[in-house]
């Protein structure tokens with residue numbers, strides 16, 4: 196069950212179209228997976244339409260319906276309606292279904308590389324200055340304890356993990372910054388696949404991983 200959602204502010208800015216494009220991307224992907232947030236978005240968008248265009252509500256309907264359709268037409272449970280090759284990540288014999296928003300980057304997913312500690316990573320070219328990755332943790336895998344020089348947005352695509360702060364499940368969305376120190380790990384049999392966007396390299400805080408801080412821009416890139 197989804198416990199962690201974008202903030203009210205993020206959802207309303209998404210509805211306003213004022214969220215940064217990278218933040219909008221991951222918030223939109225969460226909304227693909229979360230009917231609760233899709234419902235809130237509809238309300239925001241309807242309210243905005245009435246405030247912004249009280250006289251011409253009819254003519255703006257198609258504009259908003261396009262956005263609404265993008266957000267709401269997809270019932271995740273009913274399956275994602277794109278060509279099969281675009282919505283599946285195939286990794287080590289396991290397949291993972293991508294939320295609809297991320298399928299348009301299916302051709303921009305780089306090669307998977309095997310990191311330390313049962314971690315796999317594939318970069319995703321989403322444009323801009325931020326760095327996006329799919330990260331897969333096998334059962335027993337962990338990311339060394341770290342904090343953040345900038346912010347780290349994470350969406351759980353499939354599986355469960357915990358990080359010493361909380362436990363997360365499929366669809367959960369989190370934003371971490373310099374105030375958060377955590378070390379994600381999973382004991383789930385099927386492992387855990389997340390989509391993550393960082394705007395600055397991570398800062399590792401314990402053990403051997405501290406040694407790689409000068410190179411963390413290479414490591415988590």
Ligand SMILES: [Zn+2]
Pocket residue numbers: 197199200201225226229231232233
């Ligand atoms: Zn939500």
